[in-house]
Amino acid sequence: MILILKPQSEQTKIDLLLEQIENQGVSIHFSKGETETIVGLVGDTTHLDEDWLRANDVVADVRRVSEPYKLANRRFHPEDTKIEVAGRIIGEGHFAMIAGPCSVETEEQIICVANAVKKSGAAFLRGGAFKPRTSPYSFQGLEGEGLRLLKIARRETGLPIVTEIMSENQLDDFADVDIIQVGARNMQNFRLLKELGHSRKPILLKRGLSSTMEELFMSAEYILAGGNPNVILCERGIRTFEKMIRNNLDISAVPIIKAKSHLPVIIDPSHAAGIAWMVEPLAKTAVAAGADGLMIEVHNNPAKALCDGAQSLNPEQFDHLMVDIKRRVAFEEKILEG
Amino acid sequence: MILILKPQSEQTKIDLLLEQIENQGVSIHFSKGETETIVGLVGDTTHLDEDWLRANDVVADVRRVSEPYKLANRRFHPEDTKIEVAGRIIGEGHFAMIAGPCSVETEEQIICVANAVKKSGAAFLRGGAFKPRTSPYSFQGLEGEGLRLLKIARRETGLPIVTEIMSENQLDDFADVDIIQVGARNMQNFRLLKELGHSRKPILLKRGLSSTMEELFMSAEYILAGGNPNVILCERGIRTFEKMIRNNLDISAVPIIKAKSHLPVIIDPSHAAGIAWMVEPLAKTAVAAGADGLMIEVHNNPAKALCDGAQSLNPEQFDHLMVDIKRRVAFEEKILEG
Amino acid sequence: MILILKPQSEQTKIDLLLEQIENQGVSIHFSKGETETIVGLVGDTTHLDEDWLRANDVVADVRRVSEPYKLANRRFHPEDTKIEVAGRIIGEGHFAMIAGPCSVETEEQIICVANAVKKSGAAFLRGGAFKPRTSPYSFQGLEGEGLRLLKIARRETGLPIVTEIMSENQLDDFADVDIIQVGARNMQNFRLLKELGHSRKPILLKRGLSSTMEELFMSAEYILAGGNPNVILCERGIRTFEKMIRNNLDISAVPIIKAKSHLPVIIDPSHAAGIAWMVEPLAKTAVAAGADGLMIEVHNNPAKALCDGAQSLNPEQFDHLMVDIKRRVAFEEKILEG
């Protein structure tokens, strides 16, 4: 960490500050120049509060040099994390395909979609029971009944289920869910993250619409710091100025996550663009970028879907996509082999 | 609402869609052109789902004409909402000054600050007991103990208290809080918003860092739709590309809220910039823009604050600011009188 | 185009407006509802000015339905545009590799890099002679001498050259350049675009850092409308809130350009991230997304480059990348064949 001191600061105030810092076990390197004075803080600065430093009278600015995340940091955990879910593996070269409807609507619908995506090769079934909607007047999901139907579909198909939690109150109801999803709008719901840290469930943590990568890693850190090592990151598009599509897939997230963290990363091309025909090209780039999997919305009748129909594939389109994705995953494996 | 139909769509499919729409009590105006066909949907379209329309095969695009918020909408509620809190009024020309530390730290600290801000003319005491922090390693607030100390400070000074809730689980603990704050990161925590709708507590709803005004109104709508009319909006800076300050105060929010909604609006200049010396100029613009009040961080010793010290004023600075703000509020009243 | 009229507007004012619109050869469809009145304008609305409509007393809002670009629009030009440059083709399935240093520095340097990238399979040589730099104190390019050296490198290697123009004054000096690049900061330098429209040179038009796709198409439209059909679009990263990298490659630009326009699109992964190790993963996604080529910075000694060294590959890294990219291009061709 680096402090830039204000010019003409009183030496007694500077000394007092530096003493307080050294008392926190950090060593100090002092570089006094004509127009500026720089103080390098070397050692474990994770617990040093930037705001506290910045509020000091003599401090002009504070720059963090080392990353504030530790458990999510590849530097301290060089091997890829792999996560086992009901006998399936996510990460470490296993490409995971998660598919299913935005919302669970009826028993018939979820079983129909589950059978279809399984047949095409999906390894996990997604479906929303509790839906975060911008408008209180929009369909909010079947809630508990939705969870019940998801489990029926799992029993029918054997596919592990992925579904979104909206509050730490729901943890008991989600005890039997295979992967718990945290939605983009809850990425910084710190109460929820803390409670998920006390669980051992695999957590699919979606990046917030305007979050930086560091904020995503810090949210993962909340879960990891609670003792739960099973965190899967998910990039689902960021808010930009573009008006033709809902969000823009940030494909840079994949190489950054691979470089800076050891956690697996899933791409959600359905939410990224919000348009069905964009799902395929974006899914292709996810494979090329080295993502660990895809999460794709599939609905048996998108035009009648109760939410997000515009971005859902029908089972035929999904099957067609799966054929292509499998070829691409095989191609990437061949490339890796050299 | 307007539908733009795809060119060369099958007439039978179009007819089917239009019939489904009419069944929802909306009337239809059809404009067929050479290159495009436009369908105007006139009537109450609040419950018509854009995603459902957009997913239809024949629909190229959907444009909402009327606002999707009703209860928060000035069009249907032309008078300003005024909110009574412990005998004080927010809105309708009453300028509310809320002040206090980012975090409650000790009994001595909160009482010291409460006395100071009261003496300078603040009408409400703010203080964080539960703190949403990006890092799990940062100070998370005194939690329940913080609430207890806030109430002691209220008893000492008579100032009603404003403090942040982080989960719908905490509602019982907040029963005795005067104004419940919803933080920027929880603006779309819909579970929390719903529960707050079942309360009658005044809610200070902070705008999310990258939220549009419509999203803010829709979050207010969640609370209003639950039956709680006591919503106060708060603008606290938006995320931009600027690196010199933490966030940029969106002063346009004030005239937009006044035009589109009837709810009062408070400006938080402390969080907007994140720098103490920016608080005063931003506070001045809030008064000129017509805001209904300010929320300002004050700490007896900013350099030792456990969070956000860099943006806190000390009591002397706050007193100086209050003198200026009072003159400005009086000036605006004189202007209004003509 | 759609007009939303203000409620309670005077009928005589409405009639006057509609008459003025009809006089411009556009037909009108009127939908009067209880709370809102919608007017559909059907016909060629390209020349109808939104600002003029919006300023009318009775108009609450204006929504464009059809795209404001015509010559760049795939709807009116369904076949892919292909551009011939010195016997090479860009577009229509020909994958173009453009490589070379950020700046031309010396004769030795540009010939060394040109030979290296040619050997690895690049088809075009890029190199900056005139450099747009944020700081007036940064190296501004060799200017005229840089152009001269580029032409020497072309003579030596046979590679056509791509270099950036900064002003319409330079057109004579660029008469012998094979592809003229318009930089991101000049995407809306309309004087320059107009002059380039009067040329027949292939133009590589880079997207502005915060431009929407529509704005990019409109800038292309300036060149096309002048009579120059040889426009190549280039996505080079957009400004976001991310701090770990310089810009974020907007990979969605490729499918959007392919759907909405007929112009070829090149990806510049070097400027997108601004970091050498990100070039390879981003280049891979460009191939998967269906881009028509790549533009990559290569320097014989990145650590001594006079500009943007941090994002340059050395010749060995570039050669390694080219081997990979060629396999990927071949793979995509096989996929296309079915």
Added chain:
Amino acid sequence: MILILKPQSEQTKIDLLLEQIENQGVSIHFSKGETETIVGLVGDTTHLDEDWLRANDVVADVRRVSEPYKLANRRFHPEDTKIEVAGRIIGEGHFAMIAGPCSVETEEQIICVANAVKKSGAAFLRGGAFKPRTSPYSFQGLEGEGLRLLKIARRETGLPIVTEIMSENQLDDFADVDIIQVGARNMQNFRLLKELGHSRKPILLKRGLSSTMEELFMSAEYILAGGNPNVILCERGIRTFEKMIRNNLDISAVPIIKAKSHLPVIIDPSHAAGIAWMVEPLAKTAVAAGADGLMIEVHNNPAKALCDGAQSLNPEQFDHLMVDIKRRVAFEEKILEG
């Protein structure tokens, strides 16, 4: 400036780099820690190239401590710059009101508006002769004829004129213009900035739609470094995610410019929101924030304006605004006096 070195870098490489840096007259402070090594560079680092440093093998990151702008920097030029234009002063407490139409359209129109704004108290007449328009099909201004009409209006009213230049080619035509405006889209047209630096004309430099404050200062630095000290900065709204208005006025720009630079700053509330009724509230905040003036669009018949009519005031509205603004300016002067 601070370098963060990569862990486990070869000492010989580090030594070589540090030697090269010292040869540029900068002194070095070395702080070696267990996990990171920090190098403080102290002295005049303005000419040290960040990209060159970042490209070095041993460098993990580069952080600038001192600002890269010198001539625009208040630190090296503590007094406010005041600019004299035709006997009027901008800056140093003189509040400048610039008003007029978006485009000059006819002699009658420009004289009519000029007389009106003069009568209400405007000190400068603005009017566009050359118009940067997103679409090649929109009205592009009267060009040379527009300049001629502006000068007629100046002769009639005595108001100095402000008008936008689009290219360094036009400098001769602008020799007789009082203040040359550089539009937001040309803020980084470095060729143009350089040529304006060789002039002594007052330059009104508008901030780009997504530019940071540092980029604005660096563009001013181009003009100042050329020898022209007469630079006026102009904030005109930044691009955000908001859809209800065109751009969001960044009111924080005023205190930041006042703190970091000595140049005067003008606010353009007309372009910021793009809606006439927002001009007044935003103009009020500009006065409160301490801006040195306002630039406001006024048209004798906004509904017939050839461009940007939606954001223009008519002369009556402008007169009403001026009465209010004058009271506010007087109030601020009284406050300053104490």
